[in-house]
Amino acid sequence: MTKLNHQDDPSLKSWTKLRNLEIQASGFEGPIPASLSTLSNLQELMISDLSGKGSQFPNISSMKGMKKLLLRNCNITGIIPSYISQMYEIKDLSFNNLHGHIPDLRELSTMNKLYLTGNYLNGDFPKWILDKVAELDVDLSYNNLSKDSLPSTCSDPSLNLYRSYYSTGNNLELAKCLSSRPCSKDYYSVNINCGGPAVTTRNKVYFEADERSGGPAYFLPSTDDSWGFSSTGSPVNAKETSTNYIATNVSILTMDDSQLYTNARLAPVSLTYYGRCLANGNYTVTLHFAEIIFRDNRSYESLGKRAFDIYVQGVIKRKDYDIQHEAGGVDKKVKITLTNIPVTNKRLEIRFQFVGKGTTAVPKRGVFSPLVSAISMKSEFEPPPPSRKPMFIAIGASVVALCVILMTAIGISWRMGYICDTISRDKELRGLNLQTGVFTYRQLLAATDKFDESNKLGEGGFGSVYKGTLLDGTLIAVKQLSSKSTQGNREFVNEIGMIAGIQHPNVVRLHGCCVERNHLLLVYEYMENNSLAHALFEQVVVEIDWPTRQRICVGIAQGLTFLHDESVLKMVHRDIKATNILLDADLTPKISDFGLAKLDEDENTHITTRIAGTIGYMAPEYALWGYLSYKTDVYSFGVLALEIVAGKSNMDYQPNKQCFCLVDQFNKKEAMRMLKIALLCTNQSPALRPTMSEVVSMLEGRRKIKELNMNAIMPEDNELKLQARGQTFEEMQSHDDSQRTEISIKSISSYSNDLTDSQISEKH
Structure with a gap:
């Protein structure tokens, strides 16, 4: 094994003019030599996956022109030096033994990625990260930060806080946002089609869909909170694309249940899947793999090698696992079945990590690290018989x-x-x-x-x-x-x-x-915090900060998705508004008041019926012509989302009053995302509104938000109303984000409230 730290080797000392140094997946042993400090002209330093003896954080203070720094899995101990804040871009210090506080790096305007996962960093969560999260991917997973200082949301796909604070034993928690969501029931099996759509195998086993886009610092729980995944890393010196996180096979697969292997979840450095709310006991874990990226055609394209370690419940189960080698070729399935996996705190964790034994740039720079096709977790004991509770069934x-x-x-x-x-x-x-x-x-x-x-x-x-x-x-x-x-x-x-x-x-x-x-x-x-209207619009002692507003908005969208697409009785609520959204002790939103709800009988695409609902929240086609569809709820949700952003009731609008806009403690990126989605939802044309499942994907960052067509959203009569208030669309575009939020709130509020009772009666 070659060592990196030859004490008498003058080679590093003689490389003083070197600008870029990359040593990855090399097989070198540490520690990092002290002579590295002499390379004052370095602009890019990338060293990863050193085995052997560790070292203190290398002295790189002389490298004033440093733009890119990657020291990953190098067994580095100590604290992150404060002079790091003077460098242009921090890339990756993950999977070391660093401790202490995270330095203030807010002045690094060009920094776009910060990976500190897998260390022992402690102290408070740096609040400056929330200010930069709109342009910065941050991964702080697997650290020992103070729980009380962490934000309570998991809604930003560019901030990974999975297992970012200290907890042990039966009190082990995966994330602060999950600790506030108690389990509604115990699960005895979880099946996930990693990176792909829902699939039912020939043995009638249902695998849930896992089509979220993923990203460099990604953590979002599933809709029902029973499972989720955490993804870390991005390819070095390679283009950032969606294919870095989900792989799709380009050839025809002939194996049984090929749908499980057509797509796969990728991660450049580390990938974790977890099961949550599992009944305690022993489980069988089955991992499904197929190499669908490399080719077996004896060309340069076939020279790449994938190798990664597999951990289950923190215990390594496979070292340097090579899918192609284990399966006997590409596009062939292979399974790992692990039995007697103990679950003692209702959680089961499976982690895949790249540790430098595969390629990084052959046949081309890309992601040749952890890849998994499907995961099954199944209890080795029978679930208890269902409780004999009466079932309420209503079909008509x-x-x-x-x-x-x-x-x-x-x-x-x-x-x-x-x-x-x-x-x-x-x-x-x-x-x-x-x-x-x-x-x-x-x-x-x-x-x-x-x-x-x-x-x-x-x-x-x-x-x-x-x-x-x-x-x-x-x-x-x-x-x-x-x-x-x-x-x-x-x-x-x-x-x-x-x-x-x-x-x-x-x-x-x-x-x-x-x-x-x-x-x-x-x-x-009983809902401890009354209604959303009570919390947002009245003088109550309930702190609704921006992360909570984002979480509430996502929760409402998930509830409507369930009612529209996933419930046995699919229905249109017809009266989505802030007073009909209740909040529990953890400010989790719950849709209520179904007295006006309408079943989608016979799976009609629309329902024409009498008017029922609340003026100001009703979609135009429903208020004026009685045309009811799922898009009616989508419109109401859009108005509600605007209220959540602005903190002002749509029903209180008066043309001569100043509009209020949320300006304290809000995430600019998320607020603008929510505003754009709200405007899409309140499109005058039902056909152009997204479905609620699409809304959830956009809110969670899994789906790109469609470009706003202001002419479609606000037709000529609406644009005239904007102009009458002294704002043309062009002027609106020139304002900053918070001003555009105020104007958008005003225009939508005005339009909704311009539909008076007399106008509706006149139409009928």
């Missing part, structure tokens, strides 16, 4: 009515003592109702202290909502039908039929109902 009004009649009969029979006569009346107040879905009026009177005014949470068109507490301490929210409501009975039945039995982290949970005499009540999970 007749079934819904039958459910209501049935629950009415049960409630009356129980109350009269015809059934369950062995159960004492006292037990009615001990939470049994959460298991049956049926509440008695007596229970809800006791829970809400006879609907005392001090327990009142709010009031809407349906009626009042009260906070309730069962004797076992369970908190509930009770929606009481107003006796003055002319639509209450229909909305009550509709609400039960739409969301009974639905479980999604961004849809409010319906526990059950009460139907006694003239009492109609719905019982929901």
Whole structure:
């Protein structure tokens, strides 16, 4: 093995005019020689994957013209020296033994990538990173930062904070944003088609889609938070493209279940997949691979070599794994099956890391490091039998009515003592109702202290909502039908039929109902922070900083995606607005109020029906002509997104008032992204609005935002309204981002509120 540190070798000392030094995947041993400090003219220094003895951070203070620095996996100890802040660009100091604080590098205006993953860096998360994240990819995964100092969001695809703070044992947490999202249930298997669409194999095993674009410092959980991945690194001196992170086979694959191997997830340095909310016990992990990038044609294109290490639960399972060698050629599948993998804290982690044993520039500069086609995690024990909870099934009004009649009969029979006569009346107040879905009026009177005014949470068109507490301490929210409501009975039945039995982290949970005499009540999970409108527009002690607003916006979009595309009963909500978005203790948004929701019966592409909703949030084609489709909700979401950015209610708009815009603690890149998406959603043409699944992808940075066509978004009459307020589109373009946000909020608010009740009635 060649050593890099020959003490008597004058070669480095004689290279004082050297400008670029690259030693990667070389097989050299460390430590880095002290004579490196004499190369004062270096502009690019790239050394990686040194085995053997380590060293302190090399003295490179004399290299004033340094533009690119890569010292990865070189077993370097100590702190990052402060003079690093004087260099033009920091590239990669990952997978060393560095400790201490992260230096302030905000003055490096040309820096676009900062990889510090896999060290022991501690102290507070540097706030300056949030100011530069719009133009900077930052990876701080696998470090020991202070948890309290970290942002609580995982929504920025260019900031990787996976396992960035210290935690051990059963308290091991993957990310701060995940620690605030409790598991709704235990999972016993997770199957992922890495880099590809959803697939069902010939053995009827369903693999979830994993089509997110990935990136140099990428970490985003999956929609249901049961799994996710973390990706680190970018190719050195190679073009940044999407193919650096997802590989697609260009030839015809003939193996069984070829769909699993057509695409694969790539990472230039390190790639981690994790399972979350898994039931504790032993698991079998199956890893699927196929070499779909290299060719086997005896040409220069076939000379590359891929090799990486595989870790499961932090324990190395394969060293220098070579897919092509193990499979016996390219475009051939090979599997690794690992049994008895222990899960003790509901988490299972699989990591792939490049450690310098493969090529980096043969046959051309690119990504020849970790590549995986699919991953399966399956428990080696049987799941418990499903709990015997009643299922609420609603397919049309007749079934819904039958459910209501049935629950009415049960409630009356129980109350009269015809059934369950062995159960004492006292037990009615001990939470049994959460298991049956049926509440008695007596229970809800006791829970809400006879609907005392001090327990009142709010009031809407349906009626009042009260906070309730069962004797076992369970908190509930009770929606009481107003006796003055002319639509209450229909909305009550509709609400039960739409969301009974639905479980999604961004849809409010319906526990059950009460139907006694003239009492109609719905019982929901209690939401500690009331509504989004309450938090955004009223003077309340709830801090909604920018990362939280971004997370709330993504959560609402994910909830609507579920209702439109993923729920058994696909539906249009028809009344998406800030008052109908509830917030739990962790400010997780949950869509509520389904009294106006409409099923997409017979999978029609649109539904023509009577007007129902809130002026200011209704799409023009629906408000004016009664044309209802999923794009109606998309429009309402766009208006809501504008409110989230601006921090001002669309319903409060007055032409002579100054518009308010969120200026403190907001991420410029994310705010403009959200604004552009909101404008796309509020396009006058339903066909030009994105779907909610596309909105989620754009918000999370997985899909490129379509170019805004202002003429399509604001046709001539709208543009005239802008001009009447002293702003032409050209003038609008000349403003800075925050001013354009104000103007956009004003124009959309104006347009929505210009649709008066008289105009709508006139159209019908």
